[in-house]
Amino acid sequence: MTGKPVLQVRDLVKRYGTHTVLNGIDLDVAEHEVVVLIGSSGSGKSTLLRCVNLLEELDDGQIVLDGVDISDPRANPDHARRNMGIVFQAFNLFPHLNVLDNVTLAPKVVHKVPEAQARDRAVELLAKVGLADKAQAYPDRLSGGQQQRVAIARALAYDPRLLLLDEITSALDPELVGEVLALVRELAAGGTTLLMATHEMGFAKQVADRVCFLDGGALIESGPPSQILEDPRHPRTQQFLSRIIQAGRL
Incomplete structure (x- = not known):
C-alpha cells in the first residue's frame, strides 16, 4: 500500500x-x-x-x-x-421517488445541503453514470443495471472519502x-x-x-x-x- x-x-x-x-x-x-x-x-x-x-x-x-x-x-x-458511501447487492431505491429525488434525498435531509446545490450535484452525477435522461423516471421504469447505476450515483452524492x-x-x-x-x-x-x-x-x-x-x-x-x-x-x-x-x- x-x-x-x-x-x-x-x-x-x-x-x-x-x-x-x-x-x-x-x-x-x-x-x-x-x-x-x-x-x-x-x-x-x-x-x-x-x-x-x-x-x-x-x-x-x-x-x-x-x-x-x-x-x-x-x-x-x-x-x-x-x-462513506455504500452500495449493496439490492438497489434499495425508494420506489415512490423519481431518480433525481432518490439521489438528492440524503444530501438534503442528512447533510443539510441546499436543494438547488443538491439538485445540481445530482444532475452532474446522473450525467456521469449515463442516466441524465432518466432524472424524472421512477425506479420501476429502469432496468436492473440502470437502477444500480442510480444507487452508485446516490452513494457519491455527498463526495464520500470511501466508497x-x-x-x-x-x-x-x-x-x-x-x-x-x-x-x-x-x-x-x-x-x-x-x-x-x-x-x-x-x-x-x-x-x-x-x-x-x-x-x-x-x-x-x-x-x-x-x-x-x-x-x-x-x-x-x-x-x-x-x-x-x-x-x-x-
Whole structure:
C-alpha cells in the first residue's frame, strides 16, 4: 500500500452467537486505492463491509477512518457514515421517488445541503453514470443495471472519502453486468477510493490495485492482482482460484 491511509482495520472480530464470521481482520486502504475482496460465499466479505460502515456492531477490534477511531463507542456513527458511501447487492431505491429525488434525498435531509446545490450535484452525477435522461423516471421504469447505476450515483452524492461496493452485480442479469462494471472502472480511473467485494474475477484483475482473499472469516492472502490471481502462494487461495478457472470465470 502506498499513500495516505483512508481506512485502517485492526484485529476486527465479528460473531453471531457462537459463530465467528470475522476473525482478526487487518486491512488498510490508501487514498485513491482500489481494494477488491474475493472469496467464496460466507467467507466474510459482506460482513466486513457492513462492519466498516458500522452497520454491524463489532465484537473486537478497531476501525479508523482518516485517523479517527470510528469504532470507539463514544464516536458518532452517523458522522462516520457521512464520509462513506455504500452500495449493496439490492438497489434499495425508494420506489415512490423519481431518480433525481432518490439521489438528492440524503444530501438534503442528512447533510443539510441546499436543494438547488443538491439538485445540481445530482444532475452532474446522473450525467456521469449515463442516466441524465432518466432524472424524472421512477425506479420501476429502469432496468436492473440502470437502477444500480442510480444507487452508485446516490452513494457519491455527498463526495464520500470511501466508497464500499458489496457484490453490486450479483443481482443483475448477465447482459447488464458490463454497464455497471464499466462505471466502477471509470470511478477507479478517476481516483475514487474503493473497497469492494465481487465474484467478477476478470474485473478484479483489471481494476484492483490490491486483491484480498478471505476464507472462513480470515484474510488469507493479499497482494497485487497479478500475484494473487495468477500466482497465489497460499494453498487455500490456489484451491479457490482453481475452481474459478474450471468454471470459466477467470
